[in-house]
Amino acid sequence: MPHADDDVTSSIPAASVARLAAYLHVLRSFSEHGVVVASSGQLATAAGVNPAILRKDLSHVGANGVRGVGYDVGRLTARIALALRTSDTHNVALAGAGHLGRALLAHTGFGRGFRVVAMFDTDPDLVGTTFGTGGVEMIVAPMTELSAECAAKNVDIAVVATSDAIAQQTCDTFVLAGVRQILNFTTVALHTPPSVHVRPVDLALELQVLAFNASRRDSTSASTENAVSGATQKAVSV
Structure with a gap:
């Protein structure tokens, strides 16, 4: 059965749809903890995205926060839920x-x-x-x-x-x-x-990516420590 908002939802990029689903999860968690208003920074941090990307994604569903205040959690939840058609089973x-x-x-x-x-x-x-x-x-x-x-x-x-x-x-x-x-x-x-x-x-692929990131971080930390140690030794010798 066609939806009244078909034209709007069909224009939302696939990547934004995936992130909107993540925002919806965050918003519901906020509601469960009694949060009524949330800034774009708070939402972005909780969802693990850049605030600018979050605001761009929310613009696809016509959601605009109040400058200096943020977003009404209940209204934003309802708006994203409508766009993602979560009322459908x-x-x-x-x-x-x-x-x-x-x-x-x-x-x-x-x-x-x-x-x-x-x-x-x-x-x-x-x-x-x-x-x-x-x-x-x-x-x-x-x-x-x-x-x-x-x-x-x-x-x-x-x-x-x-x-x-x-x-x-x-x-x-x-x-x-x-x-x-x-x-x-x-x-x-x-x-x-x-x-x-x-x-x-x-x-398995996701675990491999995480393992690579962990190894790269350890390698970077080791290089930094060696550089600091070397600089310290030079300073002492001088």
């Missing part, structure tokens, strides 16, 4: 009932605008098993039922948390079932038609 199918899949099923993020309606796996020992907590419980169905289940339950978002070996095949099945939004937790670069949007979440 999306049906999610989860492929992969292993440790990662079960952890995702239990994630609290599924309680706000997202409803897991199906879970699949190829392991016969897992098929037919019930998993879930907090009111979200799923009976694992075999992969052979994926297409029919997605069609019957109007799935619009899929999560691929399978082994890498069957990731592309699973993705293809989702696409054939009409799913156009896929969250990929495998290390495989999934190939899809242009009409399908895939967001990769490679945990």
Whole structure:
């Protein structure tokens, strides 16, 4: 069903959409802690972005703070929520009932605008098993039922948390079932038609990036310490 704000939301850059979702999370946290007004600096720091970028992102949803005061947390929350259509409920199918899949099923993020309606796996020992907590419980169905289940339950978002070996095949099945939004937790670069949007979440890759940053920081610190030590020794010798 078309939304009245389709023209506005369709013009928001993808990178801004991702950051707006982060701002929404921060704002809700602020509200839970009794914060009524927040400056762009406070919001930017909490979200880990530059204040100028935050203000640019918020301009896409028509949000303007009061100079010298900041943003009304409640109003800004409502405005971003409207732009991101968080009032909509999306049906999610989860492929992969292993440790990662079960952890995702239990994630609290599924309680706000997202409803897991199906879970699949190829392991016969897992098929037919019930998993879930907090009111979200799923009976694992075999992969052979994926297409029919997605069609019957109007799935619009899929999560691929399978082994890498069957990731592309699973993705293809989702696409054939009409799913156009896929969250990929495998290390495989999934190939899809242009009409399908895939967001990769490679945990191993993110850890490698952090490890590199840590090593570079340690190396920089060591170089700085050596330089300081050398300068001190020269000063003493003089």
